[in-house]
Amino acid sequence: xxxxxxxxxxxxxxxxxxxxxxxxxxxxxxxxxxxxxxxxxxxxxxxxxxxxxxxxxxxxxxxxxxxxxxxxxxxxxxxxxxxxxxxxxxxxxxxxxxxxxxxxxxxxxxxxxxxxxxxxxxxxxxxxxxxxxxxxxxxxxxxxxxxxxxxxxxxxxxxxxxxxxxxxxxxxxxxxxxxxxxxxxxxxxxxxxxxxxxxxxxxxxxxxxxxxxxxxxxxxxxxxxxxxxxxxxxxxxxxxxxxxxxxxxxxxxxxxxxxxxxxxxxxxxxxxxxxxxxxxxxxxxxxxxxxxxxxxxxxxxxxxxxxxxxxxxxxxxxxxxxxxxxxxxxxxxxxxxxxxxxxxxxxxxxxxxxxxxxxxxxxxxxxxxxxxxxxxxxxxxxxxxxxxxxxxxxxxxxxxxxxxxxxxxxxxxxxxxxxxxxxxxxxxxxxxxxxxxxxxxxxxxxxxxxxxxxxxxxx
Amino acid sequence: xxxxxxxxxxxxxxxxxxxxxxxxxxxxxxxxxxxxxxxxxxxxxxxxxxxxxxxxxxxxxxxxxxxxxxxxxxxxxxxxxxxxxxxxxxxxxxxxxxxxxxxxxxxxxxxxxxxxxxxxxxxxxxxxxxxxxxxxxxxxxxxxxxxxxxxxxxxxxxxxxxxxxxxxxxxxxxxxxxxxxxxxxxxxxxxxxxxxxxxxxxxxxxxxxxxxxxxxxxxxxxxxxxxxxxxxxxxxxxxxxxxxxxxxxxxxxxxxxxxxxxxxxxxxxxxxxxxxxxxxxxxxxxxxxxxxxxxxxxxxxxxxxxxxxxxxxxxxxxxxxxxxxxxxxxxxxxxxxxxxxxxxxxxxxxxxxxxxxxxxxxxxxxxxxxxxxxxxxxxxxxxxxxxxxxxxxxxxxxxxxxxxxxxxxxxxxxxxxxxxxxxxxxxxxxxxxxxxxxxxxxxxxxxxxxxxxxxxxxx
Numbered sequence: 001x002x003x004x005x006x007x008x009x010x011x012x013x014x015x016x017x018x019x020x021x022x023x024x025x026x027x028x029x030x031x032x033x034x035x036x037x038x039x040x041x042x043x044x045x046x047x048x049x050x051x052x053x054x055x056x057x058x059x060x061x062x063x064x065x066x067x068x069x070x071x072x073x074x075x076x077x078x079x080x081x082x083x084x085x086x087x088x089x090x091x092x093x094x095x096x097x098x099x100x101x102x103x104x105x106x107x108x109x110x111x112x113x114x115x116x117x118x119x120x121x122x123x124x125x126x127x128x129x130x131x132x133x134x135x136x137x138x139x140x141x142x143x144x145x146x147x148x149x150x151x152x153x154x155x156x157x158x159x160x161x162x163x164x165x166x167x168x169x170x171x172x173x174x175x176x177x178x179x180x181x182x183x184x185x186x187x188x189x190x191x192x193x194x195x196x197x198x199x200x201x202x203x204x205x206x207x208x209x210x211x212x213x214x215x216x217x218x219x220x221x222x223x224x225x226x227x228x229x230x231x232x233x234x235x236x237x238x239x240x241x242x243x244x245x246x247x248x249x250x251x252x253x254x255x256x257x258x259x260x261x262x263x264x265x266x267x268x269x270x271x272x273x274x275x276x277x278x279x280x281x282x283x284x285x286x287x288x289x290x291x292x293x294x295x296x297x298x299x300x301x302x303x304x305x306x307x308x309x310x311x312x313x314x315x316x317x318x319x320x321x322x323x324x325x326x327x328x329x330x331x332x333x334x335x336x337x338x339x340x341x342x343x344x345x346x347x348x349x350x351x352x353x354x355x356x357x358x359x360x361x362x363x364x365x366x367x368x369x370x371x372x373x374x375x376x377x378x379x380x381x382x383x384x385x386x387x388x389x390x391x392x393x394x395x396x397x398x399x400x401x402x403x404x405x406x407x408x409x410x411x412x413x414x415x416x417x418x419x420x421x422x423x424x425x426x427x428x429x430x431x432x433x434x435x436x437x438x439x440x441x442x443x444x445x446x447x448x449x450x451x452x453x454x455x456x457x458x459x
Numbered sequence: 460x461x462x463x464x465x466x467x468x469x470x471x472x473x474x475x476x477x478x479x480x481x482x483x484x485x486x487x488x489x490x491x492x493x494x495x496x497x498x499x500x501x502x503x504x505x506x507x508x509x510x511x512x513x514x515x516x517x518x519x520x521x522x523x524x525x526x527x528x529x530x531x532x533x534x535x536x537x538x539x540x541x542x543x544x545x546x547x548x549x550x551x552x553x554x555x556x557x558x559x560x561x562x563x564x565x566x567x568x569x570x571x572x573x574x575x576x577x578x579x580x581x582x583x584x585x586x587x588x589x590x591x592x593x594x595x596x597x598x599x600x601x602x603x604x605x606x607x608x609x610x611x612x613x614x615x616x617x618x619x620x621x622x623x624x625x626x627x628x629x630x631x632x633x634x635x636x637x638x639x640x641x642x643x644x645x646x647x648x649x650x651x652x653x654x655x656x657x658x659x660x661x662x663x664x665x666x667x668x669x670x671x672x673x674x675x676x677x678x679x680x681x682x683x684x685x686x687x688x689x690x691x692x693x694x695x696x697x698x699x700x701x702x703x704x705x706x707x708x709x710x711x712x713x714x715x716x717x718x719x720x721x722x723x724x725x726x727x728x729x730x731x732x733x734x735x736x737x738x739x740x741x742x743x744x745x746x747x748x749x750x751x752x753x754x755x756x757x758x759x760x761x762x763x764x765x766x767x768x769x770x771x772x773x774x775x776x777x778x779x780x781x782x783x784x785x786x787x788x789x790x791x792x793x794x795x796x797x798x799x800x801x802x803x804x805x806x807x808x809x810x811x812x813x814x815x816x817x818x819x820x821x822x823x824x825x826x827x828x829x830x831x832x833x834x835x836x837x838x839x840x841x842x843x844x845x846x847x848x849x850x851x852x853x854x855x856x857x858x859x860x861x862x863x864x865x866x867x868x869x870x871x872x873x874x875x876x877x878x879x880x881x882x883x884x885x886x887x888x889x890x891x892x893x894x895x896x897x898x899x900x901x902x903x904x905x906x907x908x909x910x911x912x913x914x915x916x917x918x
Contacts, residue, residue, distance in 0.1 A: 004515045006557040006782040009542045012507045015555070017562055018500035018569065025501060036816035037840045039847025041477035041865070042484060046590055047506070047574060048471050051529060056463045061530040069578065070510060070523035070543050077578055079589055083468045084529050096474070098465040103476055105864035107851060110477065115506060119528065119536055130538055131505055141851060148829070148850040159840070271830050273837050323465040357495035370607070371730050378732050381496045381618070388498025391607040392566060392600060405564035406500070 011122030011130025014338050019407060022353035024341055027164065028113060031135045031335060034160045035111040038152070040137050043110050045092035047117075048083040053095050056322035057291075060087055063118045085117040089136045089334065090319075097140060098323035107141040107149070113337075127307075127339035138332030140319055145329040147261060150295040150315050151268030153333055157299055157311055158274045160335070166349045168302040169310070171278060173269075174285035175262045176292045176314070178245065181255025182231070186224050194290055196220070201286040203232050204308070232283045238266050241281045265295055293317040297333055307343045311335045360387040360446055361408045363399040365415035372419060376412060376442055383443045385450070403429055409453045410446055428453050470581030470589025473797050478866060481812035483800055486623065487572060490594045490794065493619045494570040497611070499596050502569050504551040506576075507542040512554050515781035516750075519546055522577045544576040548595045548793070549778075556599060557782035566600040566608070572796075586766075586798035597791030599778055604788040606720060609754040609774050610727030612792055616758055616770055617733045619794070625808045627761040628769070630737060632728075633744035634721045635751045635773070637704065640714025641690070645683050653749055655679070660745040662691050663767070691742045697725050700740045724754055752776045756792055766802045770794045819846040819905055820862040824855055824874035831878060835871060835901055842902045844909070862888055868912045869905055887912050 008015060016024060032042075048067055055061055066084040069076055086092050089112045097108060113135045122129050137156060139149045154171045161169045179200070183193045199214040206214075208229060215225035231248075234241060245259045262281055269279055287296045294315030301307055313333030320328050344350050360380055362373050373389050380387040388408075390399045396413065403411050413425040418436070426445045427434040430453045437445035467474060475483060491501075507526055514520055525543040528535055545551050548571045556567060572594045581588050596615060598608045613630045620628045638659070642652045658673040665673075667688060674684035690707075693700060704718045721740055728738055746755045753774030760766055772792030779787050803809050819839055821832050832848050839846040847867075849858045855872065862870050872884040877895070885904045886893040889912045896904035 003783065004511050004781050006512065006554040006779075007509060008505060008558075009507055009509055010537045012505035012538060012542065015504055016502070017559065018502055021501045021503060024503075036845050037843075039817050039820070039845055041816055042480045043475070043477055044480060044483075045474055046467060046471035047576070048468055048590065050466060050468055052463050053465065055529075062528075062533045064529035065526045065539060066529040067524045067544075068527040069521075070514075070525040071520040074521045074578070077580075077589075078469045079471060080524060080578060083471065085526075095465040099467075100476065105861050107861075109847065117506070119533070119539060121536075130536075131507065144851075146850045146852065152848075152850060268829075271833055273833065320465075322463050324462065357500055358498050361498075370727075374730055374732065384496075386495050386498055388568065389611075391598075391605045391611060392603075393605065402564050402566075 009130075011120075013122075014129055014132065014342065019353070020345075022357070023350050024337075026353050027337060027341060028133075028135070030163050031160055031337070032111070032113065034156065034163060035135075035137055037159065038109075038137075038156050040109045040111040040156075043093075043096065043112055044114055045086070045089070045096055045112070047115070048079055048085055049092060049095065050082055051084050053323075054084050054086065054091055056094075057091060060118075063087055063120055065117050065119055087118050088116055089114060089134050090138075090332070093136070093138060093140075094320035094328075095323060097328060098320040098326075101324065101326060107139050107145070109137070109139050111135070111137045124342070127336075127342045129338055129342075132336060132338035135335040135337050136332060138319075138330050140328050140330035143327050143329075145315075145331065147265055147294075148268055149331050150261075151265045151272055153295075153297065153313070153331055154269050154274050154279050155272035157297070157333060158278050161299065161311075162278075165351070166301065166344055167304070169278065169299055170280060170302055171274070171297060171299045171311075172280055172282035172285045173262070173265070174281065174283055174296050175258040175265075175294060176287075176296055177254045177258025177294065178262060178283070179258075179286065181250065181252040181258055182228070185250045185252045185255060186220065186228060188220065192219055197286055198288055200228075200232055200284075201288050203229075203284045203286065204305070208233070232286075234283055238276060238279070238281045241283070242266065261294060287312065287314055291316050295331065304343075304347055304349075307340075307347070310340050310343075357386045358388060358406050358408045359385055359450060360410045360412060361399070361403040361406075362387060362389045362412045363396055363403075364390050365396055365413065367393065369414070369419055372414070376424065376439070379443055380446060383447075385443070385446060400427075400429075410449050412442070412446070468589075470579075472581075473588055473591065473801065478812070479804075481816070482809050483796075485812050486796060486800060487592075487594070489622050490619055490796070491570070491572060493615065493622060494594075494596055496618065497568075497596075497615050499568045499570040499615075502552075502555065502571055503573055504545070504548070504555055504571070506544055506574070507538055508545055508551060508554065509541055510543050512782075513543050513545065513550055515553075516550060519577075522546055522579055524576050524578055546577050547575050548573060548593050549597075549791070552595070552597060552599075553779035553787075554782060556787060557779040557785075560783065560785060566598050566604070568596070568598050570594070570596045583801070586795075586801045588797055588801075591795060591797035594794040594796050595791060597778075597789050599787050599789035602786050602788075604774075604790065606724055606753075607727055609720075609790050610724045610731055612754075612756065612772070612790055613728050613733050613738050614731035616756070616792060617737050620758065620770075621737075624810070625760065625803055626763070628737065628758055629739060629761055630733070630756060630758045630770075631739055631741035631744045632721070632724070633740065633742055633755050634717040634724075634753060635746075635755055636713045636717025636753065637721060637742070638717075638745065640711040640717055641687070641709065644709045644711045644714060645679065645687060647679065651678055656745050657747055659687075659691055659743075660747050662688075662743045662745065663764070667692070691745075693742055697735060697738070697740045700742070701725065704742075720753060746771060746773055750775050754790065763802075763806055763808075766799075766806070769799050769802075816845045817847060817865050817867050818844055818909060819869045819871060820858070820865075820867045821846060821848045821871045822855055822858040822862075823849050824872065826852065828873070828878055831873070835883065835898070838902055839905060842906075844902070844905060859886075859888075869908050871901070871905070 069080045195218045212225045285298045292314035296314035298309035299311040315331040377387045377389045411427040422439045528539045654677045671684045744757045751773035755773035757768035758770040774790040836846045870886040881898045
């Protein structure tokens with residue numbers, strides 16, 4: 001028979017073995033739990049949206065996958081003629097809020113953990129794929145939004161990455177008004193500022209001369225480019241940076257407003273319980289996107305700067321102006337989880353999944369005792385312990401090899417000898433030691449062995 | 460400014476308000492927990508696969524959505540020229556197992572909860588959508604698979620739907636060999652049997668005369684069609700049906716084998732702890748798909764037969780013959796969760812989400828006490844209680860209205876008077892009663908009030 005090659009599409013290839021999938025799911029659970037701890041509510045949106053919804057903000061058309069019909073002779077439907085896959089979770093959020101404005105409670109705090117698709121060139125080295133997970137939170141209000149929302153976001157990020165325990169991290173914040181005010185002060189025309197910001201956005205990745213050259217190419221005088229570069233690449237403590245900004249001789253209203261906001265928000269972030277070791281004001285945070293208007297965020301791992309930002313976002317003044325006249329200011333961040341996972345794995349920073357679904361294997365030496373094996377499994381499951389019964393006919397040795405390969409922590413073993421005395425062997429698969437217990441005590445004996453085995457693993 | 464209409468694509472429209480999303484997520488959690496209790500391991504596969512992978516089994520091309528580029532001038536990539544969205548989770552599983560055969564432990568027990576896409580005509584009345592969730596489990600082994608795996612599947616289904624508490628349900632099983640043997644005995648040529656099975660598959664939905672007419676149209680003699688119909692629509696207890704099958708004068712090897720399998724599997728299902736009230740042998744279970752070879756399953760809600768099967772599947776002899784020479788027999792079922800959710804909601808069978816992420820709202824009467832409000836929230840979150848601080852400036856009345864709309868269960872209220880005495884008001888939002896407690900006792904006071912409020916709701 002002709003065989004089809006079982007292979008994946010480039011960029012649609014972040015598929016894991018069960019053991020890795022468990023690690024991935026553990027990260028999702030940490031993110032979800034912390035988002036919920038702060039009162040964010042879950043939503044999911046359809047994978048495909050109307051093309052005009054996705055392109056309403058413009059700019060990314062080239063990266064969007066549209067839907068079509070596979071069979072050439074199939075009649076098109078609405079999805080295959082008018083639909084395309086979302087490339088982020090922000091545009092669907094804008095559409096969602098505009099559609100359901102009357103039913104939602106404002107401030108609307110939502111989280112969303114779903115896949116998005118982008119037709120970029122995949123680069124595993126950079127953790128860039130065509131299909132990947134984003135984990136977003138946003139706080140959206142009608143008409144106005146307190147600066148405290150901007151200060152709260154870092155406390156959520158802090159809580160997520162602290163629990164992930166992936167090493168020291170720093171939430172770096174800046175303010176768009178500060179950047180825009182600076183550019184105005186440098187006489188950069190508004191229409192050129194987007195290009196300048198895109199150059200500055202690379203300040204962490206490119207060397208000084210490249211950045212300065214690019215600034216000059218975008219129309220800045222060489223001396224100004226030098227001054228701007230030095231300012232942006234300043235690395236000091238939060239308070240020193242705030243003082244330096246205040247002392248700059250910049251007479252620009254937007255700049256003044258931005259510096260005041262930065263100062264207030266930095267103070268509030270401390271009140272929200274984020275220690276100074278975990279956040280800083282950093283003028284090198286720029287963000288490519290045009291639509292941010294206040295605080296902008298990036299988060300980096302201190303010992304792994306090469307991974308780049310693992311969580312980014314910012315404040316915007318109007319989420320859904322393309323869909324509704326209601327003014328909807330908001331603030332949000334996104335964790336690119338597929339990329340983060342891939343980089344953490346590469347850096348050896350992933351911990352084994354804390355608890356696998358495969359805890360106990362009930363081996364079956366003799367199928368005439370099937371009823372007993374199944375009864376043991378039922379009792380363990382009723383106690384909330386994940387339990388599998390080995391249902392094939394195989395030598396005990398092979399059953400135990402299966403248990404090891406799948407990652408079980410405990411095996412139960414019993415045949416005529418044990419059942420004759422109403423007992424069962426409980427084998428700790430990490431230490432390879434076994435003990436016997438009365439059938440009636442099987443739940444507590446397994447629990448103890450699972451506890452021993454997790455101590456073993458974490459020691 | 461020109462506005463874009465914020466609307467969804469037909470069939471890509473099962474999008475929920477946060478309150479409903481929480482109910483949906485609660486069902487997913489029940490499914491996931493029970494799958495894991497039985498030792499199934501999670502995997503996820505990419506949304507898009509290579510076209511030749513998806514069409515390897517043939518037959519459904521017309522329903523498949525391919526990917527293309529949205530921008531006419533964009534250069535195609537591998538995904539947009541060779542990729543299409545998966546229409547089920549079984550074909551990706553076959554590709555996955557064929558690719559990773561050496562790394563997996565067999566029997567391979569996996570669960571997968573993901574969206575799939577089908578270009579069918581959407582019908583909300585039938586719960587048919589173009590994008591929907593499937594929740595699948597499969598047990599796959601190399602070369603041979605014990606009949607016990609077929610008997611275990613109903614115990615997993617039983618455990619899932621018992622916990623969902625959506626009313627009495629019945630897992631109905633049949634065996635493909637019985638059906639095929641019967642058709643052979645009725646002299647239906649093998650090449651016609653697929654068409655006959657498709658007619659029989661509608662036995663629950665169409666009336667008797669329509670079924671009999673269709674059987675005749677597919678080539679059966681009228682008297683045979685009548686006899687076959689009567690047999691298939693038989694409704695008796697499991698043991699009566701098994702006896703009736705044994706007594707039938709059918710001299711066909713496959714039939715005999717099928718009846719023996721059914722009897723063994725029914726006996727084993729009881730050993731797996733599924734009560735007779737929750738399952739039965741029912742010859743009316745046919746399943747459209749060609750590739751089943753042994754037990755087939757459907758599950759229906761006893762009081763809502765109109766909902767149709769909420770969980771279906773069966774035994775197959777070779778999962779991945781299009782990709783590999785390794786013989787991979789397996790058995791699996793799928794819950795179409797989007798459809799189930801839509802029908803349960805319609806029938807009023809959904810319970811309120813057991814625990815919302817929005818438990819406690821810390822109201823903020825006076826922002827000069829912000830530090831204190833935030834400290835309270837931190838203590839509650841550290842105790843695992845989902846807590847939001849109201850960050851905008853608003854009258855207490857409006858903050859409480861927000862709490863009601865979003866579904867908070869407890870509000871904390873404090874201003875100069877309360878903080879002056881180091882106390883805070885704890886308001887139960889279901890009973891609208893408040894009590895005061897010392898700031899130091901806030902965690903235990905909130906816990907008690909949450910307990911009272913959940914008793915209130917369940918009474």
